[in-house]
Amino acid sequence: MSRTCRIPSSVFLASAVGALAAILAFSSPQDAFGGVASRVEPDVAHFDGTQVVGPGECAECHEPETAVWLGSAHVSGGKVLTRSDEAKAIASALGVRRIKSDERCASCHFTLQAQEDGRFKAVSEVSCESCHGGAAGWVELHNDFGGTDSTAESETPEHRADRMRLCDEAGMHRPTEFVSLATRCYACHLISDSELVAAGHPIEDGLEFLAGSQGSVRHNFVRGAGVNAPASTEQRRVMFVAGQAVRLEMALRGLARDPGQGECADSLKAAVEAARGVLAAVAERSELPTVAAMLEASDLGPDAVAPALLHAADVVRKAALEFEHGQDGTGLAAIDPLLPIASDS
Ligand code: HEC
Ligand code: HEC
Ligand code: HEC
Ligand code: HEC
Structure with missing residues (x-):
């Protein structure tokens, strides 16, 4: 499987590394918790935490997208949430002890990823996969244009149609x-x-x-x-x-x-x-x-x-x-x- 990616400039690398550091700094080991990652009807809007790879896997090839995302309310809001008095008051009224560790809050304010023990852990604030779908099944497919030397331009229409179908089946919400x-x-x-x-x-x-x-x-x-x-x-x-x-x-x-x-x-x-x-x-x-x-x-x-x-x-x-x-x-x-x-x- 080819992992094609445009050749990064030094600016690209510097900011991608910064982005990655910001993402890695996010996780902390105590965040593991049990719970279901969806508060909506499973057939329509289920968010499958077992498929989440985390935004660090996207930053490598999607540097400008990652930079915009890091600057959005989806990240900045999540960063301050656990310290906000308003959030603490809501959480305590519901008996929620840790906002980032309870699906009651984290299912919407963070990105939950299933761990090997079956529990869920917040690996990011609201992130790429919160909108585009857990990527385990499609991250290696969505940029495969038909072999090592293929590009989006050289891809055959048949291959493209297959790629879209496979990505859809793997749970990708394409643009x-x-x-x-x-x-x-x-x-x-x-x-x-x-x-x-x-x-x-x-x-x-x-x-x-x-x-x-x-x-x-x-x-x-x-x-x-x-x-x-x-x-x-x-x-x-x-x-x-x-x-x-x-x-x-x-x-x-x-x-x-x-x-x-x-x-x-x-x-x-x-x-x-x-x-x-x-x-x-x-x-x-x-x-x-x-x-x-x-x-x-x-x-x-x-x-x-x-x-x-x-x-x-x-x-x-x-x-x-x-x-x-x-x-x-x-x-x-x-x-x-x-x-x-x-x-x-
Ligand atoms: C190895 C490189 C690579 C990685 C890793 C990668 N992508 Fe991509 N992605 C691409 C390329 C290349 C394209 C296609 C761009 C084009 O068509 O010119 C693309 C396209 C997309 C698209 C648009 C698809 C469409 O149908 O228009 C989305 C959405 C996307 N990626 C999301 C992600 C997310 C989310 C992640 C992380 C889970 C990710 N990508 C990881 C290389 C990558
Ligand atoms: C996983 C849950 C989740 C998903 C999915 C999600 N959002 Fe959000 N969004 C939030 C939360 C939580 C906030 C509030 C962030 C904060 O300020 O704490 C927010 C904030 C925003 C804001 C900023 C609002 C403001 O008043 O500044 C916009 C705009 C927005 N979202 C648009 C979207 C759009 C468009 C989509 C779908 C393409 C989307 N969101 C998907 C949870 C989500
Ligand atoms: C169904 C999804 C969902 C759940 C569950 C959820 N929130 Fe939110 N929350 C949001 C969205 C979306 C916003 C942004 C509203 C806006 O920008 O107007 C938000 C906003 C907030 C705000 C206002 C400040 C801010 O960040 O914009 C606080 C505080 C908050 N949530 C705390 C919590 C706490 C604590 C829990 C758990 C007890 C929780 N939320 C559960 C979706 C959710
Ligand atoms: C809040 C939801 C949300 C988040 C978070 C999000 N996306 Fe998207 N993404 C969208 C939507 C909606 C579109 C289509 C927007 C449009 O057509 O204007 C899109 C479009 C795209 C495209 C296609 C852009 C193009 O030029 O056609 C790519 C690639 C992409 N997203 C990758 C990512 C990556 C990588 C991340 C994380 C760094 C990410 N997205 C985070 C909702 C989101």
Whole structure:
């Protein structure tokens, strides 16, 4: 298996070594703990800690991506979390003794990796694999263009199709798989645990997938040939609709899982209505049977019970995948006024 990598400049090496040091400095041996690394439905958004290799394995070849990631809130927030009084108060209300060692917090604030004894350990703050999927099964595949001398340019279309399929099967959330990527985002960013909220955890429904993945999170150096390129206008349209569909789906699943009364349920219901509102505006501007199907399935009223909510979530997901795979965004200019950010940011 070839481990191709662009030849590093000395700047590259210096910062890659710095990045690696920062990553290595993260782990400490006492972090081992038992627990399941997912707080969402296993079939849709399970995060598999047995597949995690850790961000140090990516830094070698993805230096600019690693530098952006290290500068993002996903890292800086995790670094200060365990010392924050707000975090300590939430943790103590729930009987959590160590924030980094308890999946109750670490499943969203850190990257959990299964250890040989079957327990999980935080190997990083929120990191590459939190979004792209645990990489054990695909890290050696995703950059294999068909042998030692092959490059992305010389790869045959058949080999490329096989590579994508194998990576998908191995659990990679590739950059164009917006539904799977957005599922990862909302698995953390839509809080659906009423006990957590009652303990004082901030309710978050602020994330919009398109806007949130650009800005300080964006790291599109491959397509930008070394420059951090924004997503294209066409791609933004697809990301926007796919993101709202997943927000709707995940809010429905959250309500099915924890239908309790109070702030948490209210915020999930508000997320359902907000996403439906956006999708309705999309439907008004464009003829999209998939979006119409999402709206129809999720038209449930405030007292819907779990089986109905889950059924609606399944229909929304199926329609979202169908939308994404049949769309290159060129025919969707009519929805541009709805998009949260200008195309050059
Ligand atoms: C040995 C080098 C190497 C390692 C290690 C590596 N990558 Fe890559 N990665 C590449 C190359 C080369 C590409 C393709 C770039 C291209 O198409 O020009 C790539 C592409 C990607 C893509 C984009 C795929 C696509 O379909 O557009 C993602 C996402 C990615 N890598 C994530 C990771 C993550 C996460 C890790 C660590 C778990 C990692 N990579 C480790 C070399 C590597
Ligand atoms: C494993 C959980 C997890 C995943 C997956 C995740 N995030 Fe986050 N994200 C967080 C946490 C936790 C924070 C808060 C960091 C802090 O300040 O402590 C955060 C912060 C952010 C912020 C900064 C918010 C601010 O107000 O400054 C943005 C933007 C963001 N995430 C976007 C995304 C996007 C887009 C995705 C998916 C492509 C994503 N996140 C996936 C957990 C996650
Ligand atoms: C379902 C995912 C999830 C779980 C579980 C979770 N958090 Fe969070 N938490 C988040 C996200 C996402 C944010 C960012 C909210 C924002 O930026 O608006 C956040 C924000 C916070 C903040 C506000 C400061 C900051 O970093 O932005 C604190 C404090 C916090 N979490 C503590 C905890 C503690 C303690 C636990 C465990 C008892 C926990 N969280 C469990 C997802 C989660
Ligand atoms: C918060 C979630 C998140 C994290 C963390 C994250 N990525 Fe990504 N990544 C994405 C999203 C979303 C895209 C597609 C963005 C777009 O199209 O604008 C992407 C795109 C990519 C691409 C393709 C870029 C291109 O030019 O086409 C590569 C390569 C990549 N990521 C590698 C990494 C590596 C390596 C890390 C860790 C150092 C990482 N990612 C961390 C969500 C994330």
